[in-house]
Amino acid sequence: MGFNVSLSGINAANSDLSVTANNVANVNTVGFKQSRSEFADLFSATSYGLSRNQVGSGVRVSQVAQQFIQGNNEQTGRGLDLAISGEGFFTLNMNGQRVYSRAGNFGTDPEGYVTNPQGARLQVFAPSADGTKFDSGRLVDLRLLTTDSPPKQTTNVQVAFTLPANAKPPTVNPFDPADSNSYSQSSGGITVFDSLGVSHTQVSYFVKTANANEWTVHNYVDGQAVGTPTTLTFNGSGALTNPANGKIPLGTFAPGTGAGQLNMTLDITGSTQYGEKFALRNTHQDGYAAGKLNEITVSETGVVYARYSNGDDKALGQVALTNFNNPQGLEQKGNNVWVETFDSGTPRTGAPDSSNLGKIQAGALEHSTVDLTEQLVNMIVAQRNFQANAQMITTQDQITQTVINIR
Template identity: 60%
Template sequence: MSFRISLSGMNAASADLNVTSNNIANANTTGFKQSRAEFGDVFPVSAFGLSKNAIGAGVRLNQVAQQFDQGNVEFSGKALDLAISGQGFFTLSNQGASVYSRAGNFGADRDGYVVNPSGHRLQVYLPSATGTGFDMGRMSDLQLANGDSPPRATGEIEVGSNLPADAAAPTVAPFDPTDPSSYNHTTSLTVYDSLGASHTQSLYFVKTANPNEWEVHTQIDGNAVGAPATLQYSDIGELQAPVPGEIALPDYDPGNGAAPMAITVDVSESTQYGESFSVSALVQDGYATGRLTGIEVSSTGVVNARYTNGVSTPLGQVAMTNFSNPQGLQPQGDNGWSETFESGQPRRGGAGSSEFGLIQGGALETSNVDLTEQLVNMITAQRNFQANAQMISTQDQITQTVINIR
């Protein structure tokens, strides 16, 4: 019996060494979670139950428990590297089977899908059909956009200007855009048609003979667009007309096959103060075709594609998963786990909500292995093994003594 007790102790120490060895081997593995060997004592039970004077029958390995403590977050500078700070796992798809991981060293395959080194595809919640938020009930593979961002025709221009209150009507009439004496002030900006081609839109401000009244002439690429619009200000310099401060221009055909341009000029922020002309805002909502320049991921896991035209398009929100008992997950290798009965059902959500941590883009979570601690564990397990081996040697000597009795 005593031989078997010591043998169980040697087996336990060997298992402890194996766990420690695996932890040390993965000290530099991204997203690795160290394990701990947990043991239980063994007592023989007879038909009459367990006696209070029973001597133990050794030790056995109860479980190898994974420790899901937070690893350090180190910045890598690579856009598709992701680190979780807090609870939760990345949700991956291995040809339809769900895999969960803390390792965020992702890249793009030849089809543009975001995958880990094992080829498992990162899952995201797709943008909702309404264009606001994400559909949390529908997951899909994250695929990077590989085409250009389509253009958007200018539909509205916001003009924040101040016209001088002491201005006089021009000495030259009628208005002629080529003659600066026929207008008081001008400003211009770039607008876009439905094909993404740029055009220059100019606004000419002409003081009329009536008090606090101005005319605005609009031209696109040197062509007049509609009749001049009248701006009327109050005696304290605030805009009174048009109401509500918008000038709807007639459709303008750019002549290049694009759809007619229908532009509204918003002058609700314009004023008539002082002695000088100024433009504080000149904004339009159109843009040209854009090329992909990069990917950025927010702390809530929203993946945005950035383009040269200034547009940022959301591609999805990283799908996070958590479990009631993460230690019950089944290791799959390659930094992945799968759910089991012991882990409980997966609970899904987005980063930064409820029980899920935040996501850091351009960073990786390192292994949570403490090498100093593991080296101490190694020495302790080695001593345990040697002590149990010495116990077997001692028991062998006792046995030999009994055999040699005459």
């Protein structure tokens, strides 16, 4: 009986050494979670009717428990390296099977899909058409766009200015954009875009009238008049009173590039008449030319953006994180991935930084949670346990030999 007890101790110590060796071997594995051996004592019968003086039957490894603690996130500077700060797992599609991982060392395959080194595709919530919302009920493979960003036609031009209150009417009449003596001020050239992304120049010319607090604005695109001259009026405090909504229709303009007609509105809301000098405070228009892909960025909430040279940002999806009631119940499948089991509970998938899910840190990786010093100490302890149980077998062998030799 004593031999079996000591043998169970040797087996338990050997298992402990194996767990420690696996931890040490994975000290540099991205997203690795260290494990520990947990032991339970053995009895040869049930507890019913046992004598309180009964000696146990040894030890066994009750489980090898994974330790799901946060590892250190270290910056790598690589855009597709992702780390989770907090709870949750990346959700991956491996040949149709849903798997989970803490390792965020992602890359792209020949088709542009974002994958881990083994080819499992990163799952994201699909974006809406305008990229402002995400369908939390539909997971798709994240695929990076490699095409150019299409141009957007200008529909709204915003100009905020201050006209001089002491201005005099021009000395030349009628208005002629080629003669600076026929107008008081101009907005300068504002670049606008047609439906093909070709740029055009829009200019507003301001002519002071003989009436107090009254101006006329003439609008041109590429030297061609658009819309009709519009009267601007200001009150005694310098605030714009006409047009009441601050918007001036510019009519249509045929670009002559094969693009569709430009139909724009000039928004001068907030413009004023103060002081003695003209000031152009702000200009903005909502169009842009075609753009080249500059970079892929990921926000803390997991939104993946394609950023283009024309300033356009396109949301490609939102990284889906998954958590479990009992992460220790997950089954390790190697290659830094886990699969759900009955013990882990039902997976709960959601957006980063929501519920109890962590944030995404882009350009970083979560390192292994293995503390090498701790593991070396565990190795020494397990070795001593192995030696002690082996010595116990030697001692029992000597006792047995002595009994056999009794005559």
